[in-house]
Amino acid sequence: MTVRVPAKVNVQLSVGPLREDGYHDLVNVFHAVSIFDEVVAKESESITVQVDGKWSDQVPVDDTNLAIRAARALAKHAGRTYGADLVIQKDIPVAGGMAGGSADAAGALVACNELWGLGLPIEDLMEIAGDLGSDVPFSLIGGTAVGTGRGEQLSELPTGGTFHWVFALANGGLSTASVYAECDRLRAATGAQVPWPQLNDSLMEALGTGDAYALGSNLSNDLQAAALNLRPELAPTLDAGRQHGALGAIVSGSGPTCAFLAIDATHARDLAQSLTATGAAHTAVAAHGPVQGAVLI
Numbered sequence: 001m002t003v004r005v006p007a008k009v010n011v012q013l014s015v016g017p018l019r020e021d022g023y024h025d026l027v028n029v030f031h032a033v034s035i036f037d038e039v040v041a042k043e044s045e046s047i048t049v050q051v052d053g054k055w056s057d058q059v060p061v062d063d064t065n066l067a068i069r070a071a072r073a074l075a076k077h078a079g080r081t082y083g084a085d086l087v088i089q090k091d092i093p094v095a096g097g098m099a100g101g102s103a104d105a106a107g108a109l110v111a112c113n114e115l116w117g118l119g120l121p122i123e124d125l126m127e128i129a130g131d132l133g134s135d136v137p138f139s140l141i142g143g144t145a146v147g148t149g150r151g152e153q154l155s156e157l158p159t160g161g162t163f164h165w166v167f168a169l170a171n172g173g174l175s176t177a178s179v180y181a182e183c184d185r186l187r188a189a190t191g192a193q194v195p196w197p198q199l200n201d202s203l204m205e206a207l208g209t210g211d212a213y214a215l216g217s218n219l220s221n222d223l224q225a226a227a228l229n230l231r232p233e234l235a236p237t238l239d240a241g242r243q244h245g246a247l248g249a250i251v252s253g254s255g256p257t258c259a260f261l262a263i264d265a266t267h268a269r270d271l272a273q274s275l276t277a278t279g280a281a282h283t284a285v286a287a288h289g290p291v292q293g294a295v296l297i
């Protein structure tokens, strides 16, 4: 069984005040883009994982691997002991703010559901996914969707067209927890009142009509200041994208990947080339969205 599963970018990430339980209420608009991991599941006695591809040396292959955790959670849900050899072909940057681990968890759920002949409906997989992590349910469905609460209450959003993106990949990842901690630290230092997160209506309209210009000017990420504080070298990368005509430039999720919205596919290709040619990014990848979530191929 082979499942292809996409990366995501957050076109709006609004982070509410720190809650007493240590989490934040979010308004999180996810958008799935055409950078994919593949998860292959083969029959086996036990559950194992192997990771191939350019980022493989940064991914754990022990029980902390999110694909293993997903397969175990699925077997537990089914109430039986199952085995699977999972092989992940990794193309999504690791700890890059593009939900690569969540993608692999979603891929493992779909692949093992098929391999083990469980035939569980998407509703059941979504429930198991929600327990694995707040980005995992979105990786299952893909497209464009808004997550509220801790990000786990999801509603799909219709979009009026395809958007073209460039992603500048950084050397080395950023831990999501450390970026949230830096965001809290910066907010505490300024003492500013943190507003309750609200969905941006202009962004919704831009997504619905497929207006890339309007989407570009409405991209927002409350974690960006924290990610830039931890990685100051990202600021010139964002500036370079704007100078090369990006309609919007933003840190993707908790970073350090930077996302640039292009006018069309040709502009995306040119922008990717300019970013690498000028040294503003060592790797830049053109992609489009929205794309479907985890799918058997």
Ligand code: ATP
Pocket: 058, 059, 060, 064, 065, 066, 067, 088, 093, 094, 095, 096, 097, 098, 099, 100, 101, 102, 104, 105, 135, 173, 174, 176, 253, 254, 255
């Ligand atoms: P998000 O955008 O959801 O905050 P991210 O893209 O920044 O996440 P991931 O690539 O999902 O980060 O990985 C975060 C950490 O999870 C990695 O540093 C790695 O140690 C661990 N991890 C566990 N399983 C996986 C996996 N299958 N793929 C990638 N990372 C994994």
